[in-house]
Amino acid sequence: MHPERTESGCDEIARSARIWLIRRGVTAEDIAELVYVLQKDYIPGLTRDECLENVEHALSKRDVQNAVLTGIQLDELAEQGKLTQPLLAMIREDDRLYGCDEALATAIVGVYGTIGLTNYGYIDRLKPGILRKLDDRRDGETHTFLDDIVGALAAAAASRIAHRRAAVRV
Amino acid sequence: MHPERTESGCDEIARSARIWLIRRGVTAEDIAELVYVLQKDYIPGLTRDECLENVEHALSKRDVQNAVLTGIQLDELAEQGKLTQPLLAMIREDDRLYGCDEALATAIVGVYGTIGLTNYGYIDRLKPGILRKLDDRRDGETHTFLDDIVGALAAAAASRIAHRRAAVRV
Amino acid sequence: MHPERTESGCDEIARSARIWLIRRGVTAEDIAELVYVLQKDYIPGLTRDECLENVEHALSKRDVQNAVLTGIQLDELAEQGKLTQPLLAMIREDDRLYGCDEALATAIVGVYGTIGLTNYGYIDRLKPGILRKLDDRRDGETHTFLDDIVGALAAAAASRIAHRRAAVRV
Amino acid sequence: MHPERTESGCDEIARSARIWLIRRGVTAEDIAELVYVLQKDYIPGLTRDECLENVEHALSKRDVQNAVLTGIQLDELAEQGKLTQPLLAMIREDDRLYGCDEALATAIVGVYGTIGLTNYGYIDRLKPGILRKLDDRRDGETHTFLDDIVGALAAAAASRIAHRRAAVRV
Numbered sequence A, B, C, D: 001m002h003p004e005r006t007e008s009g010c011d012e013i014a015r016s017a018r019i020w021l022i023r024r025g026v027t028a029e030d031i032a033e034l035v036y037v038l039q040k041d042y043i044p045g046l047t048r049d050e051c052l053e054n055v056e057h058a059l060s061k062r063d064v065q066n067a068v069l070t071g072i073q074l075d076e077l078a079e080q081g082k083l084t085q086p087l088l089a090m091i092r093e094d095d096r097l098y099g100c101d102e103a104l105a106t107a108i109v110g111v112y113g114t115i116g117l118t119n120y121g122y123i124d125r126l127k128p129g130i131l132r133k134l135d136d137r138r139d140g141e142t143h144t145f146l147d148d149i150v151g152a153l154a155a156a157a158a159s160r161i162a163h164r165r166a167a168v169r170v
Helices: A003-007 A010-023 A028-040 A048-059 A061-079 A089-090 A100-112 A113-125 A129-133 A142-170 B003-007 B010-023 B028-039 B048-059 B062-079 B087-092 B100-112 B114-126 B127-133 B144-169 C011-021 C026-040 C048-059 C062-079 C087-092 C100-112 C114-126 C131-133 C144-169 D004-007 D010-023 D028-039 D050-061 D062-079 D087-092 D101-112 D115-128 D129-135 D144-169
Strands: none
Touching: A003 D050, A010 A048, A010 A061, A028 A048, A028 A113, A028 A129, A028 D087, A048 A061, A048 A100, A048 A113, A048 A142, A048 B062, A048 C144, A061 A089, A061 A142, A061 B062, A061 B087, A061 B100, A089 A142, A089 B062, A100 A113, A100 A142, A100 B062, A100 B100, A100 C100, A100 D115, A113 A129, A113 A142, A113 C144, A113 D062, A113 D101, A129 A142, A129 D129, B010 B048, B010 B062, B028 B048, B028 B114, B028 B127, B028 B144, B028 D087, B048 B062, B048 B144, B062 B087, B062 B100, B062 B144, B087 B144, B087 D115, B100 B114, B100 B144, B100 C087, B100 D101, B100 D144, B114 B127, B114 B144, B114 C100, B114 C114, B127 D010, C011 C048, C011 C062, C011 D144, C026 C114, C026 C131, C026 C144, C048 C062, C048 C100, C062 C100, C062 C144, C062 D101, C100 C114, C100 C144, C100 D101, C114 C131, C114 C144, C131 C144, D010 D050, D010 D062, D028 D050, D028 D115, D028 D129, D028 D144, D050 D062, D050 D101, D050 D144, D062 D087, D062 D101, D062 D144, D087 D144, D101 D115, D101 D144, D115 D129, D115 D144, D129 D144
């Protein structure tokens, strides 16, 4: 009936989200580094491995994978000039009044609850590490969705660390 | 510097959102009819004109226009087979676990506050009027984003009516 | 330093959320019944036990517990006349323009992603089962937050069922 | 029938939101200063008057007023020890895993669309001006909700400035 369904199985979607991120120049380690920057002053003994483990967990969530695929698809189509005007210009220029990237990012941040929202906003503006690289894009590159996605992923992973540390402590 | 910027002016974006909706078979009157269905039992003397006026106001909001353009673009590219797998299959089949359409719809509902959320969910499931037509799609048509966008627009307009009626009453 | 911290441990919070719900007349089984009503036509072989198991899982989430405690506290203080005007009147009368109950409910629905949003809106308006009972309140009772919390819990549990069924299927 | 309704008219609610903010030590000018800090590097010729005018507009929105009243009420009841445990401890200590303050703040930020989300997160963490004062609270003071509300109000006003400047420019 739905021959495509076999192609969009859970494993395929999970694998694609990772591959697409790497294709756009972002590794799980890059995101883990953002988590470390966000949390190192608050969580004693935090290691990069713990950050990476929580980024991996966030990447295993279907809502996160959906947003990663949708956002990167829009960035790539904008880059290739394959979107219709005036949407093309808004995404290519990262128009200040275009907020669909924030809307998708919110879905990512939310997978571990509302406490991640402020971390997402903070890192999005501070732009450390990979976010700086995405921002200093060469001509022709579009990362309007990707930078919000990456910041949201780091914020989500940070939330999960906070939740798990609390569960262990008490 | 940014020659595209002239093209993505506010008027152009507003106009495009309306044209794209009509291209996909949805008029402001169709959405006003949904608002009427949602609210007629609660608001004495509600007219279709008042519903239409509030749909028009919602359509004048930039956040609404952004979501309309982005969602319709994704629907059309899915229809044309121009998205990459596995995203293509998810959007084409309106996969139950794909929630980016709901994420964009939330941005629309939110423009007049949180009270519209339940109306959006209700109408999305009841599917009266134009929503039924979008759901009974012929083979090859994709309205994964559009049905959520239309329901969210109706819910937003209903919220505005509630706010304005209250302001007049007191 | 923080002697209270021992009191607000994770177990205590989880336990309190359940006790407060029961104190307000809502059992996990009542919520499971709502999940069953929402999903029985879509999920072949769905049992009430499976619904209950997923309600229990939603109740184990800290974000859910926080919203349950905060919402019930506000309902109870409104009932007892211990809130300040004009907030007291807004919560007591379930003012149509008061949307903080929807804002808290959104945090509950979101714990398993955005796909639950429409279920929440639908059940909130349909008001089957326990939601009907909460709505037909006797004089003096206030369930402004509780009915949204209960509907959101049912919608969240329904989302988890959808996610888990898909994971098994593929 | 509803004698309280006359008391909770729109004017009364708007007035109360302002009075309650002032009672907690926050003026519209304090919030305008945060807007100025957020936006001065991006908007040429921005004045504090323009910031204040946009804070005033945000304060005229019913969703904002609802969140202000609800959040301040919870802070004050926590301060007075009039909430029930374990909720009392969570709000008093601004528990890291308590996110209902972020959930209410999101409703405020959202009144001018999703573009304000990152500003809210950024200012919440940077804590300039009045946010620093609220954070350096003396023993016994609770501002768990207020600091998020104030940051969200500043972010919302900043969004409105961006929207209006764009409308004028094009």
